[in-house]
Amino acid sequence: MSLALDLFTIVAVTLGAIFFLAGTVGLLRFPDTLTRLHALTKADNLGLGLVVLGLLPQTTAPFGWIGLIAVWLLALLSGATVGQLLAEAVRPPEWDQTRTPAASPDVPPNAPEASSHD
Amino acid sequence: MTSALVVDTALVLLVLGLALWITAARAAYGAAVGFVAYGLLLTIVWVRLAAVDVAMTEAALGSGLTGLLLLGAAARLAPYEAAEYQRRPGLGLRVLVGVLCAALAAGLAAVVLLLPDPAPSQALAVAAHLPATGLGNPVTGVLMAYRAVDTLLESVVLVPALIGVWSLSTEMAWGGRPGFLTPWRSGSALPLLARVLPPFGILVGIHLVWAGADDPGGKFQGAAVLAAMWILVMVAGLREPPRVSDRLMRFLLVIGPLCFIGIGAAGIRLAGAFLAYPEAYAKPLILAIEVGLTISVTAVLGLLLAGPPAPEPQYQRQSRRRS
Amino acid sequence: MSGTTLFGLCAAALVGLGLYGLICQPGALRKILAFNLIGSGVFLLFGVIAQRGGGVLALAGTGRDGDPVPQALVITGLVVAFAATAIAVTLLVRLAETSARGTLEGDEPPPPAPSGERRP
Numbered sequence: 201m202s203l204a205l206d207l208f209t210i211v212a213v214t215l216g217a218i219f220f221l222a223g224t225v226g227l228l229r230f231p232d233t234l235t236r237l238h239a240l241t242k243a244d245n246l247g248l249g250l251v252v253l254g255l256l257p258q259t260t261a262p263f264g265w266i267g268l269i270a271v272w273l274l275a276l277l278s279g280a281t282v283g284q285l286l287a288e289a290v291r292p293p294e295w296d297q298t299r300t301p302a303a304s305p306d307v308p309p310n311a312p313e314a315s316s317h318d
Numbered sequence: 319m320t321s322a323l324v325v326d327t328a329l330v331l332l333v334l335g336l337a338l339w340i341t342a343a344r345a346a347y348g349a350a351v352g353f354v355a356y357g358l359l360l361t362i363v364w365v366r367l368a369a370v371d372v373a374m375t376e377a378a379l380g381s382g383l384t385g386l387l388l389l390g391a392a393a394r395l396a397p398y399e400a401a402e403y404q405r406r407p408g409l410g411l412r413v414l415v416g417v418l419c420a421a422l423a424a425g426l427a428a429v430v431l432l433l434p435d436p437a438p439s440q441a442l443a444v445a446a447h448l449p450a451t452g453l454g455n456p457v458t459g460v461l462m463a464y465r466a467v468d469t470l471l472e473s474v475v476l477v478p479a480l481i482g483v484w485s486l487s488t489e490m491a492w493g494g495r496p497g498f499l500t501p502w503r504s505g506s507a508l509p510l511l512a513r514v515l516p517p518f519g520i521l522v523g524i525h526l527v528w529a530g531a532d533d534p535g536g537k538f539q540g541a542a543v544l545a546a547m548w549i550l551v552m553v554a555g556l557r558e559p560p561r562v563s564d565r566l567m568r569f570l571l572v573i574g575p576l577c578f579i580g581i582g583a584a585g586i587r588l589a590g591a592f593l594a595y596p597e598a599y600a601k602p603l604i605l606a607i608e609v610g611l612t613i614s615v616t617a618v619l620g621l622l623l624a625g626p627p628a629p630e631p632q633y634q635r636q637s638r639r640r641s
Numbered sequence: 642m643s644g645t646t647l648f649g650l651c652a653a654a655l656v657g658l659g660l661y662g663l664i665c666q667p668g669a670l671r672k673i674l675a676f677n678l679i680g681s682g683v684f685l686l687f688g689v690i691a692q693r694g695g696g697v698l699a700l701a702g703t704g705r706d707g708d709p710v711p712q713a714l715v716i717t718g719l720v721v722a723f724a725a726t727a728i729a730v731t732l733l734v735r736l737a738e739t740s741a742r743g744t745l746e747g748d749e750p751p752p753p754a755p756s757g758e759r760r761p
Contacts, residue, residue, distance in 0.1 A: 423657025439694030
């Protein structure tokens, strides 16, 4: 049983490492920011997910697996947010024509209104 | 060569490579990005040195909050950078400085190689006296009991640092809201993160403070996480930073040092020395100081990043920042 | 050579690199970055000393290794270093806002001369 679990860990962590390698190669080789972001977030989501999955059978602490899964979920959340922010920052200006300026309902009413767009 | 040494060598090469990049990069923004990655690698080095408490502080403060501070400054100072670059010293002078700095590094390296063996250490004394404090984490024991004066002075010195930052405001802006953290107003990804993450972040921060008595963690690490959550909410534009004239905020800034000094002074009567704890109540008193310091350090760290008060119109004009 | 010694040599190199950047970089923000490099190198030296000092704990048979005294000093040092960096950065931004430059040089604005001739 423990041999099978160890084998599972080795296979899953190795697969995760391959995803990280592929993501890094993509980061270095892809031509523009949006495609690089795609490579990077794939490495984060799947690579880290596989590494966490592989480490789950190896936890000895009680409820240690909750911590591992929480790390993965937090990395997913922050990776998705950073991906959105970076993509927004590099978006070509002509794409903005299709968006209405008031399309962000999340702006709270108490924040000061900004009018300047650069 | 063992496998651990191979990993350590790779780690050291990565750290030195990033340090070279920070020194040599053409743009300050790129150097600041490098500094964040450098801080995260240093965190792994601290774990390898069996200093998990320091690793947490380095990740939260040295990499995270310092990185945000430097990135914001680099974005603000970018217009002046081309003129700076022309003021670089000439090649001959740079080579001379490089040789002298290499000599200094070599001297330090020689010191490292010639350190006495066995190393002098207070570790056994700390381990022997730790049960008297009721704590399980020796680092917290050192911070709160054996070297409590250091920790007291450090928590006090944070307040003058904040006063120094606030003093750099213009006369007109005094009493207003800090102006460094201009809210992001494009898209909804960051406001969503600022709504979803803080409940978990606050839980983690409080857990770090509570667990710091017996396990790695403590008030500085917890306060850094809590301050990061506050800054996230401010950057996302969900809440404005408080006015520097806010009395409640000012009270929170000093409650930790006041608590520390008060309990320390009570120690003169109860235990015979300033900052000594009566043995029966050592752990509750230390926990009380930790909670007070957590509140104050969180407020100071967040407000140090929020910068000096800015005039209101400028605060609104700069509300969209891109680099 | 042990890993601890290796990290000590790394710390020595970091201090040297940071000092070079502090002297040779013209921009004040780059000087702040270089100063933080020196600081992290010094902290890392502390960490190496803490790790070596923990050897007595391992000999005495207790579980933890690492001397807690230098570690606690480094934690206080990191917090104070952050506060100092915050003050330095705020001063610099204020300087740039009032005088439109990001260096600590004299009063006149830099001439558009080719690089490599001016010395501080």
